[in-house]
Amino acid sequence: MDFKELFTIAMGAILINNFIFSQFLGICPFMGVSKSTDTASGMGLAVTFVMGLASAVCWPINHFILEPNGLVFMQTIVYILVIASLVQFIEMFLQKSMPSLYTALGVYLPLITTNCAVLGVVLQNTQNGYGFVSSVVYGVTGGIGFLLAIYLFAAVREKLEFSECPKAFEGFPLALVTAGLLALSFMGFSGLKIFG
Amino acid sequence: MNFKQQFKEGLLTQNPVTVQLLGMCSVMAITTSFFNGIGMGLSVLVILTLSNIFIAALRKIIPNKIRIACFIVVIATFVTVVDLILQAFVPALAESLGVFIPLIVVNCIILGRAEGYSSKNGVVASAIDGICQGLGYTVILIVMCVVRELLGAGKFGGGILNGGEGVELFSNHFAALGMALPVGGFLTLACVIATMQYFLSKPKKSEKKEEVAK
Numbered sequence: 560m561d562f563k564e565l566f567t568i569a570m571g572a573i574l575i576n577n578f579i580f581s582q583f584l585g586i587c588p589f590m591g592v593s594k595s596t597d598t599a600s601g602m603g604l605a606v607t608f609v610m611g612l613a614s615a616v617c618w619p620i621n622h623f624i625l626e627p628n629g630l631v632f633m634q635t636i637v638y639i640l641v642i643a644s645l646v647q648f649i650e651m652f653l654q655k656s657m658p659s660l661y662t663a664l665g666v667y668l669p670l671i672t673t674n675c676a677v678l679g680v681v682l683q684n685t686q687n688g689y690g691f692v693s694s695v696v697y698g699v700t701g702g703i704g705f706l707l708a709i710y711l712f713a714a715v716r717e718k719l720e721f722s723e724c725p726k727a728f729e730g731f732p733l734a735l736v737t738a739g740l741l742a743l744s745f746m747g748f749s750g751l752k753i754f755g
Numbered sequence: 756m757n758f759k760q761q762f763k764e765g766l767l768t769q770n771p772v773t774v775q776l777l778g779m780c781s782v783m784a785i786t787t788s789f790f791n792g793i794g795m796g797l798s799v800l801v802i803l804t805l806s807n808i809f810i811a812a813l814r815k816i817i818p819n820k821i822r823i824a825c826f827i828v829v830i831a832t833f834v835t836v837v838d839l840i841l842q843a844f845v846p847a848l849a850e851s852l853g854v855f856i857p858l859i860v861v862n863c864i865i866l867g868r869a870e871g872y873s874s875k876n877g878v879v880a881s882a883i884d885g886i887c888q889g890l891g892y893t894v895i896l897i898v899m900c901v902v903r904e905l906l907g908a909g910k911f912g913g914g915i916l917n918g919g920e921g922v923e924l925f926s927n928h929f930a931a932l933g934m935a936l937p938v939g940g941f942l943t944l945a946c947v948i949a950t951m952q953y954f955l956s957k958p959k960k961s962e963k964k965e966e967v968a969k
Contacts, residue, residue: 581937583784587863590779632839635857636831643824672823675780675861682854727953731776732945739941746936 565696568689572700575751578676579708580742585676589709590734592667599713600706602667607702609649609671610680613642614698617681618691638681646672676705712741758883765887771864772895772944773951778864781855782896783940789912792900794848796893798841798856802833803865803892804885807873809833811881814874826869831860864892895947902943907935 578584585606592602617638625631650668653661661668671677680701684694715737724733771777781799785791809829810817817825838856841849849856859865868888873881904910909925933939 583780583937583940584858586780586783587777590776632835635835635838635860636828639827639831639860640824643827672827673861673863673866675858678861679854679858682857686854725949727949727956728945729952732949732952735941735945735948739938739945742941743933743938746938 569700573704574748577704580745584679593713596713599709603706603709610702611699614694618694643672761887765891770891773948778862786899789900792896796896800889803889805833806830807881807885810869811873811878834859
């Protein structure tokens with residue numbers, strides 16, 4: 560596996576095509592779980608882990624089971640079932656072996672199933688025809704991009720709590736404007752060219 | 756069943772996007788042209804109505820403990836059907852919506868209505884609920900598309916009118932390109948939700964009169 564190619568995939572997923580700010584994947588948890596930096600970083604780490612694992616599990620399923628049998632049209636159903644059961648397993652595993660982390664993540668863990676970033680990354684791996692290593696790298700770095708975005712956003716949002724704004728914009732619309740400004744700054748990366 | 760009440764809830768007071776704040780990924784991602792907005796809105800409307808009907812019909816059979824997994828399988832089936840139909844008959848739309856068609860599976864609106872409404876109500880009421888909520892979603896998509904297209908490219912009806920080019924209302928030298936980029940998605944949705952909050956939080960005329968009478 561070419562190191563250059565992996566580096567390009569990684570940088571693309573973290574900065575240039577950030578899952579939140581340029582692809583709009585995973586907005587629901589991004590808006591819902593970003594009230595404080597602690598929960599935001601916990602959610603970001605959990606999502607990173609699930610995205611990496613889902614990429615690693617779905618690649619062999621697609622490559623060795625779906626493709627040889629001509630079942631590619633079943634992709635969406637199979638992938639979402641794999642993700643749902645994966646999240647369930649992780650939940651049970653954490654509950655047994657790491658109860659402190661389990662209680663810290665709380666309700667956010669099952670919510671990862673309906674995070675479109677996870678299903679999105681798996682579908683994109685298939686669409687782009689990535690190999691096993693590239694898929695895992697794309698999954699993990701996509702998750703890191705999500706972590707970066709949600710952490711920055713939560714840090715800004717903590718300060719916004721006490722600021723004054725027009726009444727109609729209070730709460731959610733103000734958060735959206737903040738996210739828009741962050742997206743604007745991430746647009747600066749879109750001109751970034753790696754290795755010519 | 757009170758059809759009028761459900762219709763009003765879907766479009767205004769319980770609008771899935773602007774009041775319940777569900778399914779925002781697709782709202783911001785695909786609202787770059789009029790054609791995309793209508794296509795996506797109708798796809799969600801069809802899937803939501805069908806899955807609502809099925810889940811309402813099966814609500815007594817589905818075991819409570821694994822209901823979420825069952826809902827997701829029902830939804831994923833309809834999403835696959837719609838995805839294949841679009842690829843076969845409207846390939847241009849399937850291409851421009853891309854990954855967001857299969858992602859309807861994890862669109863919170865559909866799972867939210869399954870959990871919150873159709874698993875507790877009858878088939879007919881759930882079907883009406885699906886149509887009304889789907890319409891509410893479609894209307895917001897169309898508003899977003901019109902605003903973003905007009906400000907971002909100076910056009911109206913891209914993808915349908917004028918051979919797919921859209922009607923040019925003013926030269927795109929004066930257009931704000933940012934509105935067509937991700938930033939525009941966030942800002943437009945913020946303004947749409949703020950407008951809704953403003954009008955919904957205003958006390959109604961009859962309530963005002965009562966206050967005056969007091």
